[in-house]
Amino acid sequence: MLNTLRKIVQEVNSAKDLKAALAIIVQRVRTAMGSQVCSVYLLDPESNRFVLMATEGLNKKAIGKVSMAPNEGLVGLVGSREEPLNLEHASEHPRYRYFAETGEERYASFLGAPIIHHRRVMGVLVIQQKERRQFDEGEEAFLVTMSAQLAGVIAHAEATGSIRGLGKQGKGIQETRFVGVPGAPGAAIGKAVVVLPPADLEVVPDKQVDNVEAELALFNDALEAVRQDIRALSAKLATQLRPEERALFDVYLMMLDDAALGTEVQLVIRTGQWAQGALRQVVNEHIKRFELMDDAYLRERASDVKDLGRRLLAYLQHARQQTLVYQDNTILVSEELTPAMLGEVPEGKLVGLVSVQGSGNSHVAILARAMGIPTVMGVVDLPYSKVDGIDLIVDGYHGEVFTNPSAILRAQYAEVVEEERQLTQGLDALRELPCETLDGQRMPLWVNTGLLADVARAQQRGAEGVGLYRTEVPFMSRERFPSEKEQLAIYREQLQAFHPLPVTMRTLDIGGDKALPYFPIKESNPFLGWRGIRVTLDHPEIFLVQTRAMLKASEGLDNLRILLPMISGTHELEEALHLIHRAWGEVRDEGTDVPLPPVGLMVEVPAAVYQIRELARQVDFISVGSNDLTQYLLAVDRNNPRVADLYDFLHPAVLQALRIVVDGAHAEGKPVSICGEMAGDPAAAVLLLAMGFDSLSMNATNLPKVKWLLRQVTMEKARELLAQLMTIDNPQVIHSSLHLALRNLGLGRVINPASALGAAL
Numbered sequence: 001m002l003n004t005l006r007k008i009v010q011e012v013n014s015a016k017d018l019k020a021a022l023a024i025i026v027q028r029v030r031t032a033m034g035s036q037v038c039s040v041y042l043l044d045p046e047s048n049r050f051v052l053m054a055t056e057g058l059n060k061k062a063i064g065k066v067s068m069a070p071n072e073g074l075v076g077l078v079g080s081r082e083e084p085l086n087l088e089h090a091s092e093h094p095r096y097r098y099f100a101e102t103g104e105e106r107y108a109s110f111l112g113a114p115i116i117h118h119r120r121v122m123g124v125l126v127i128q129q130k131e132r133r134q135f136d137e138g139e140e141a142f143l144v145t146m147s148a149q150l151a152g153v154i155a156h157a158e159a160t161g162s163i164r165g166l167g168k169q170g171k172g173i174q175e176t177r178f179v180g181v182p183g184a185p186g187a188a189i190g191k192a193v194v195v196l197p198p199a200d201l202e203v204v205p206d207k208q209v210d211n212v213e214a215e216l217a218l219f220n221d222a223l224e225a226v227r228q229d230i231r232a233l234s235a236k237l238a239t240q241l242r243p244e245e246r247a248l249f250d251v252y253l254m255m256l257d258d259a260a261l262g263t264e265v266q267l268v269i270r271t272g273q274w275a276q277g278a279l280r281q282v283v284n285e286h287i288k289r290f291e292l293m294d295d296a297y298l299r300e301r302a303s304d305v306k307d308l309g310r311r312l313l314a315y316l317q318h319a320r321q322q323t324l325v326y327q328d329n330t331i332l333v334s335e336e337l338t339p340a341m342l343g344e345v346p347e348g349k350l351v352g353l354v355s356v357q358g359s360g361n362s363h364v365a366i367l368a369r370a371m372g373i374p375t376v377m378g379v380v381d382l383p384y385s386k387v388d389g390i391d392l393i394v395d396g397y398h399g400e401v402f403t404n405p406s407a408i409l410r411a412q413y414a415e416v417v418e419e420e421r422q423l424t425q426g427l428d429a430l431r432e433l434p435c436e437t438l439d440g441q442r443m444p445l446w447v448n449t450g451l452l453a454d455v456a457r458a459q460q461r462g463a464e465g466v467g468l469y470r471t472e473v474p475f476m477s478r479e480r481f482p483s484e485k486e487q488l489a490i491y492r493e494q495l496q497a498f499h500p501l502p503v504t505m506r507t508l509d510i511g512g513d514k515a516l517p518y519f520p521i522k523e524s525n526p527f528l529g530w531r532g533i534r535v536t537l538d539h540p541e542i543f544l545v546q547t548r549a550m551l552k553a554s555e556g557l558d559n560l561r562i563l564l565p566m567i568s569g570t571h572e573l574e575e576a577l578h579l580i581h582r583a584w585g586e587v588r589d590e591g592t593d594v595p596l597p598p599v600g601l602m603v604e605v606p607a608a609v610y611q612i613r614e615l616a617r618q619v620d621f622i623s624v625g626s627n628d629l630t631q632y633l634l635a636v637d638r639n640n641p642r643v644a645d646l647y648d649f650l651h652p653a654v655l656q657a658l659r660i661v662v663d664g665a666h667a668e669g670k671p672v673s674i675c676g677e678m679a680g681d682p683a684a685a686v687l688l689l690a691m692g693f694d695s696l697s698m699n700a701t702n703l704p705k706v707k708w709l710l711r712q713v714t715m716e717k718a719r720e721l722l723a724q725l726m727t728i729d730n731p732q733v734i735h736s737s738l739h740l741a742l743r744n745l746g747l748g749r750v751i752n753p754a755s756a757l758g759a760a761l
């Protein structure tokens with residue numbers, strides 16, 4: 001059964017549009033279940049009716065014509081109850097409705113299963129049989145499993161249809177809304193540029209081109225380049241391989257020859273397909289043919305074709321990258337955005353980001369917030385490879401993406417973009433003013449940095465120090481670990497740029513969703529695995545080189561602070577402190593005269609919350625990493641869009657933990673800061689002020705908004721609000737009460753500039 005299921009899903013997945021996908025479903029399911037009829041009804045959201053979209057067995061003329069409301073017929077019953085229905089004699093059921101167009105009077109028994117995707121009923125899958133009989137449990141289970149698997153595929157095909165105009169009943173291209181999660185606030189209107197994973201033929205989309213000759217030239221260049229590579233490889237291995245083994249390279253060259261792959265791809269290009277799409281089609285056909293062969297040797301040749309396809313694609317993609325001209329309003333779309341991709345678009349051209357994977361707490365989203373680029377993450381239903389070149393709206397406030405937006409929607413969002421611009425401009429005036437409440441309580445606002453551009457942004461916005469310098473960011477954009485000397489130069493630049501303001505440098509925090517290309521960590525549960533301080537304590541050479549570079553970089557500046565990530569107990573802290581002392585001793589022995597800088601630890605793991613006093617005693621300061629603390633307290637992977645709605649730093653458990661940390665650190669006489677994204681949320685910042693945090697560290701983009709809001713409240717009001725919210729046990733109620741209270745104080749404008757739009761949409 002599993003095999004049949006997999007085969008059907010695979011086949012449906014590669015269908016060219018929704019109509020073809022549904023046709024395959026009804027044919028294959030009918031055969032697999034040995035029934036006489038299989039039909040799919042899809043719910044049309046406009047008419048709220050289940051429409052017969054495909055059938056094998058019923059009269060095909062009824063397709064698109066027969067439909068029923070959720071309160072009509074057996075199909076309506078399955079859809080509205082969201083449960084399967086298994087009837088031996090359908091016409092005896094009180095909800096049975098007879099449709100003459102379908103000719104279904106001949107069929108006695110009925111088995112229907114709802115098609116549900118992400119809690120939304122999309123339609124109903126039905127099989128029918130002439131003879132009176134109850135379908136058995138196995139058949140029922142098969143249909144239910146089938147429809148659960150097909151739900152995602154149908155949703156994908158439907159979405160592709162509305163984007164490319166191949167949707168239901170030829171409705172043409174339509175404005176379509178895709179829901180994800182907010183990544184970075186702001187709205188953007190622009191054109192999609194899809195970044196595909198390198199050399200992955202499977203995800204290459206079809207694309208029509210006008211300039212066939214240019215595509216042919218690109219392909220011929222790629223062919224020649226791969227030919228040369230293979231000849232070079234063959235020559236290089238000449239001494240190590242036997243002649244018959246080297247013959248494989250000749251086979252490769254023959255496959256590339258004009259009479260084989262080469263000519264076929266050229267033929268497809270001549271039909272107007274771009275070179276990459278043509279290559280995918282031809283290579284896939286060859287692979288399929290080889291894989292079906294009985295001869296094991298010939299079956300193996302499928303992997304050679306795959307390899308050649310990958311090599312050709314890499315050259316084609318490289319050529320495209322070289323000639324790609326980014327337009328002014330580029331919106332990058334990718335299956336999984338990476339920090340490196342953000343740098344690909346020239347400065348000033350990138351207006352928005354969309355990622356199918358990841359959530360608002362992924363590190364790429366944190367970087368996007370720092371850069372002030374509206375971002376939507378976790379748009380799992382977006383057929384991303386199909387959107388290249390089409391118009392998009394990115395709503396980073398609500399976590400929504402609109403494809404092919406109408407003129408009305410564009411105008412609404414243009415207003416939001418303009419409002420946001422005016423707000424930012426208005427806040428520029430705050431740069432020189434202190435962050436101080438109406439009743440005179442100071443709250444130092446620091447910035448989080450990592451990218452080079454953060455320095456200028458932080459200075460423009462009047463930051464009072466760096467609360468978190470993520471050292472892993474410069475490590476990520478290299479091809480090997482930077483040497484002590486290279487690190488020294490990077491850190492010195494950072495320390496000098498902010499001097500005499502303090503700069504808090506965190507020791508390397510890799511693992512989780514932060515990978516170094518040259519130091520891969522493969523784990524099935526990376527956020528609970530080898531991360532942060534665990535990695536660097538296991539590699540003291542990395543830790544020592546890094547701390548030595550930091551210490552040397554601070555010579556004569558004395559504004560360095562060292563911060564330790566992911567500490568989960570005193571043993572790790574003691575080991576790290578020991579290494580820092582060792583590095584300090586070494587650099588002094590080498591003649592660098594620097595004082596021992598203040599050392600602090602991050603509270604990110606719940607264990608550290610409950611050991612806060614023991615930990616605080618041994619360090620100079622505490623900094624809460626609320627991003628990780630929230631993920632670990634609530635057991636919600638910060639990177640997983642499926643559970644993104646459960647991730648909430650205003651959850652009462654998080655608020656209580658923060659209180660414990662502040663009180664514990666203060667009881668030991670140590671200052672406590674917070675550098676998670678929560679600190680940059682203006683409304684949450686009011687609560688952090690009331691809790692007694694000594695400083696807040698955030699991305700430079702949000703700093704003016706936080707400053708503006710804290711300058712409008714009194715400490716007394718903030719404490720009153722916190723006391724009221726700490727009595728509430730429901731996170732949603734905490735959010736709405738907080739926002740309502742701030743709106744009532746006339747302070748709503750920095751909370752969410754697009755909230756009015758949310759109501760209008």
Ligand code: PEP
Binds near residue numbers: 366468509624627675
């Ligand atoms: C945090 O976890 O809150 C934090 C600031 O660290 P990062 O987001 O880099 O994991």
Ligand code: MG
Binds near residue numbers: 565604625627628
């Ligand atoms: Mg962290």
